[in-house]
Amino acid sequence: MPRPPAFAFPTQTWKEIAHLLANLPVGIACFVFTLVWLSVGLGLAVTVVGLPLLALGLRFSRLLGRFERKRARALLSVHIDEPSPLPYQPGSGFLGRLWTGLRDPVGWRATLYALIRLPWSVVTFAITLTSLFAAWPVLPWIARGLTHVDRAMVRGLLFPSDELERRIAELESDRGTVVDTAAADLRRIERDLHDGAQARLVALAMGLGLAKEKLEEDPEAAAKMVDEAHGEVKLALQELRDLARGIHPAILTDRGLGPALSALAARCTVPVRVEAELSERPAPAIEGIAYFTVSELLQNISKHSGARTAEVDVWRAEDRLLIQVRDDGHGGASTDGGTGLAGLAERLGSVDGLFVVDSPSGGPTTVTAELPWHPAPSPR
Numbered sequence: 001m002p003r004p005p006a007f008a009f010p011t012q013t014w015k016e017i018a019h020l021l022a023n024l025p026v027g028i029a030c031f032v033f034t035l036v037w038l039s040v041g042l043g044l045a046v047t048v049v050g051l052p053l054l055a056l057g058l059r060f061s062r063l064l065g066r067f068e069r070k071r072a073r074a075l076l077s078v079h080i081d082e083p084s085p086l087p088y089q090p091g092s093g094f095l096g097r098l099w100t101g102l103r104d105p106v107g108w109r110a111t112l113y114a115l116i117r118l119p120w121s122v123v124t125f126a127i128t129l130t131s132l133f134a135a136w137p138v139l140p141w142i143a144r145g146l147t148h149v150d151r152a153m154v155r156g157l158l159f160p161s162d163e164l165e166r167r168i169a170e171l172e173s174d175r176g177t178v179v180d181t182a183a184a185d186l187r188r189i190e191r192d193l194h195d196g197a198q199a200r201l202v203a204l205a206m207g208l209g210l211a212k213e214k215l216e217e218d219p220e221a222a223a224k225m226v227d228e229a230h231g232e233v234k235l236a237l238q239e240l241r242d243l244a245r246g247i248h249p250a251i252l253t254d255r256g257l258g259p260a261l262s263a264l265a266a267r268c269t270v271p272v273r274v275e276a277e278l279s280e281r282p283a284p285a286i287e288g289i290a291y292f293t294v295s296e297l298l299q300n301i302s303k304h305s306g307a308r309t310a311e312v313d314v315w316r317a318e319d320r321l322l323i324q325v326r327d328d329g330h331g332g333a334s335t336d337g338g339t340g341l342a343g344l345a346e347r348l349g350s351v352d353g354l355f356v357v358d359s360p361s362g363g364p365t366t367v368t369a370e371l372p373w374h375p376a377p378s379p380r
Contacts, residue, residue, distance in 0.1 A: 016075065019076055019147060020127075020128040024121045027114075027118045034064075034114040037057030037060070040053060057107075059101065061107045062106055065106065069154065072150070076154070078154055086100055086101060109157045110158065113157040117153070128142070204229050249263070249291070252288070257278060257282070258274070262274050277313075277314070280376070282371075286372065286373070290321060290323055294325060296344060298312075298325070306330045307327035307365075311325070316373055318373075321370070323371070324369075326365065327363070328364045330363050333357055348370075348371065354368075355367075
């Protein structure tokens with residue numbers, strides 16, 4: 001069969017042939033580099049130097065992966081987005097960065113790609129070179145079949161899977177937020193107990209002890225001290241009730257979100273209208289987050305907004321619980337600058353929620369919070 005002229009092959013075929021012929025030199029270079037850093041890094045892993053070498057090698061593997069994606073885009077028309085950067089957390093320090101680098105899934109996939117590519121590169125180079133001289137008429141079909149395998153390897157090992165990696169990074173960050181929030185809440189409870197009810201009960205015990213000593217020699221003074229102690233008991237009980245309400249109010253457990261928010265509104269210094277359209281209760285964790293979100297927003301309205309009225313609406317929209325708090329104050333609220341609203345946004349984000357503030361200067365202010373809907377467990 002006569003050899004067809006060179007221009008008989010489409011441009012894409014020549015690109016595929018060039019890719020297959022380049023596989024061998026590129027594959028050898030990537031394999032040697034990967035084998036060297038991997039062997040040295042693993043061999044020295046028991047020392048101080050080994051783990052940083054592994055992390056550095058993974059960074060270079062990322063660069064090799066980027067080169068291979070660009071080559072695949074240029075010669076195989078495989079368009080793959082670049083992966084997201086490593087999710088380093090501010091203040092994580094050297095060990096935190098090292099651990100993040102060692103867990104880099106993009107770098108490890110690129111490393112695996114470099115190791116398994118060499119045998120395939122030898123095969124594709126030999127077949128393509130032979131076909132150029134001995135099987136020229138069928139070379140386009142051979143090139144297309146071989147590069148289909150290359151495309152599958154690129155898509156399978158060099159695809160960034162950004163959504164999964166982004167979600168993992170978000171969950172790791174959110175876990176830190178939840179832990180920090182829980183620790184801050186525990187410190188607040190400890191401080192309130194120590195400075196409030198505990199100190200008052202200590203003073204009460206001392207007062208009753210003095211009253212006991214004076215009971216026989218000065219009954220009137222003892223009676224006065226017992227009366228004062230009775231007042232201290234009432235104050236201590238009130239502080240304990242307030243503290244328990246701050247942890248998890250009984251009305252929320254017993255009657256649900258609607259009545260609990262109405263009770264919150266009754267204690268607000270600004271008149272608040274509450275409307276909760278919920279045919280069933282969400283999970284206790286979601287219910288608690290919703291309650292304390294509204295509680296903090298109403299406290300902000302009382303302290304900072306200068307509002308005359310406020311409204312709280314709660315409803316369910318498919319698999320989301322929506323909360324909207326509005327006031328007619330002077331506006332200017334923002335989640336910037338480390339404010340309490342920024343803390344609320346972080347807390348809701350840690351459970352896959354959303355937090356949006358619309359507060360132009362001069363008002364009004366509308367805060368919309370959105371939480372995932374998880375139904376309350378059915379009673380056994």
